[in-house]
Amino acid sequence: MKTNTTPNARLIKRSLSSVWHPCSQMKHYASFPLVPISRGQGAWLYDFDGNKYLDTVSSWWVNLFGHCNPRINEAIRSQLETLEHVMLAGFTHEPVVELSERLRELAPEGLGHCFYGSDGASATEIALKMSAHYWRNSGKPAKTQFLSLENSYHGETLGALSVTDVALFRDAYGPLIRQQATVASPDSRNAAEGESSQAFALRCADALELHLQRHHTQIAAFIIEPLVQGAAGMAMYHPVYLQRARQLCDQYAVHLIADEIAVGMGRTGTMFACEQGGISPDFLLLSKGITGGYLPLSIVMTTESIYQEFYADKIAHGFLHSHSYTGNPLACRAALATLDIFASDNIVVANRQKSSYLNGIAEDLRGMPAVKNWRNTGMIWAFEVDSPHADFAQRCFQLALKHELLLRPMGNTVYFMPPYILSNAEIQHLLKCTRLVVEALA
């Protein structure tokens, strides 16, 4: 951005005067400029001035198979010629039916009913409402509280914020939110000296048990991000916690909501993270990667017994929630094309090879004195950087761009959550340039 007159600079100027950007203090863009993107191809994003960036954060954790993926493009294009949208109340269409059937086959046992929303936060809202409404329909109207983990993130609409424990997103809206309880996160970084991540997870499950013992008559559901708490800074934990959470929720008649919006769709090394605990939740939330990162779509999958509690003559016993774009055919087609790629390219297995390739050549980065808590689950990597800079995240972002890399740290936590199509050469580029950035900021 050398002068005011490059195509990049012109678009930045127009954007700042008309677009209110998300998750941003707009004033900061005066010192840390926006990055205008003209096009995407594979794992790369291109600006208007001839620069390119490796999208290691999958454009906010949504992209799975690269930008402008020919197969997903073609699926959307052909759907576009048939039906772009129809309302889903009182109507149905092939893409939404096919997607629901295929997800039922793929998901953990027993999740046979799909309710559709438009984004992740709406999926959280739907699950919370459905859970409380279930208890009301079944004669337990006192069960209206929700329990979540410390440092949880489930979206930022008011209901979702009530189960989101990230102060920065939440504090300004405290008076608007119905306060909900949290229990200790099994985040392995908090294990005691010499304590295994499994032992620590079990200790946290004991705290969960104590809480449920005392409060279960008021609690409708326990909501978790299985295996990795993304917005907490890619906090990873042992799958035994999922197993114990499932047992305890059964024991105390509390629904278990698995928010797999970020960790589903192969991200943690299995199609769904819950598989690694060998469990089925009562509600499974999907969004982000479900359309390969193309279109907004979210899905709440639930069980026959929950579905049946709403199935009655009385209209008020039904689940009357709706969004205008519920089950949009274009988004469903993108999701179907995404599932096709998983099947035809055996992605879950291919990702294991990719993941182990990266791990095998990461020693130079991982071994740097400034790099702490190196961790990996499936296609997510994270570590903290010991840096004297209070604005480490912004500096890291800026400097990475100069190395053709899109890194977007959360505080001092640097993470990689790349699309699944990275080549070995791109993985080498990612590690080499991250090392240069860390070296400069340590």
Ligand SMILES: *Cc1c(COP(=O)(O)O)cnc(C)c1O
């Ligand atoms: C991103 C995310 C959400 C919210 O999804 P949006 O589409 O941004 O509303 C909810 N839960 C988790 C775990 C997420 O990562």
